Amino acid sequence: MFRKLLPLFSLGLIILASCNQGSKTPAVAAAEDTAKLTVASFDTSAYRYVDKPVLIEGTVLHTCKHSGKRMFLVDGTDSIRVEVTTGSDIVKFDETLVGSRVRVLGILKEERIDEKYLSEWENEIKKPKENHEAGVHTGAIGHEDQTSQDKLNQINELRADIKKSGKDHLSFYSIETIRFEELK
């Protein structure tokens, strides 16, 4: 009898696991000295907190549909988008988070884009098999469906931005999540 019911029991276990998702969002508390950033001031203040813990709140605009490893936070408008990536303890950012207000505790990371990076990215795009992980993720609507030509145009725009900046690189900031919670 038990042997006959075992496959059904196993299937039930998977269904139970699928129904149980998304309920585990522990409250995010941060130490007193953790910098509290806002989406609006992120672009101008992020450089001060590289590799330091930060706390930020925002509305989820978009989650990466490829693996759920990224989400973008906005506040009121989408003119400033803050990239948030999963840390080692976060399984994924599910699409049901889109539109939710979230509080994220994480480490602020800097990614430097220079000519070497852009050349490597350009070579990657020119290969027949395109690598989705290569390049800069902006969270802009449709950025995941960019064609190779769109990406090459983006590379040229970044080259122009580097030239304009007077430095040899551009800095992109993101937050690697330690914990996050959905605010109700």
Place this chain on the structure above:
Amino acid sequence: MQRKTLRRWNNALHRDLGYLFFGMTLIYAISGIVLNHFKSGDFAHPDYSKSYWEFKVSPPVEGKTDQAYIDKVLAEADEKGHYKSHILSGGTLKVFLTTGSLSVNLKDGSTFQEKRQSRYIIKEFNLLHYNNFKKLYTWYSDIYAIALILLAITGLFILRGKNGILSRGAWLTAIGIIIPALFLLLYM
């Protein structure tokens, strides 16, 4: 060890690995079909099926997008009770719903609606396929991959005679290797 004993061990290993990894094989195969079609653009999202509509709602009076206007849009879209939040994006009002989203052009009221429905179980299969869990699951899925190699090798030696690896089996095995090689030659 004698040939007969070797073949008995081979068949036993193939049988037991087959039983043990039956579940994993179904998980990876089903999720693989979904991810295949997602990658080739047939599905908008691997975890959710999506449907889209276009219709018109009343544009806001003097461009005022307050909560009263949003409630009116929700009523016109028959989405009352599904509201989550909203943002402004250029001349577009984006309303996030528990079931998807509405993008309203504030000039003429033309609205684009995206509705989302979870692909239950397949969503969980995709989590395993993508190895989102990392940690211990990385090791377990490595074991599964090794088991697949063993299943493939032991599978070659199950039968003897005209259906064995030395006659019909040899042809089928060769064809199975040539097909992916042809794809590589064709697309690389």
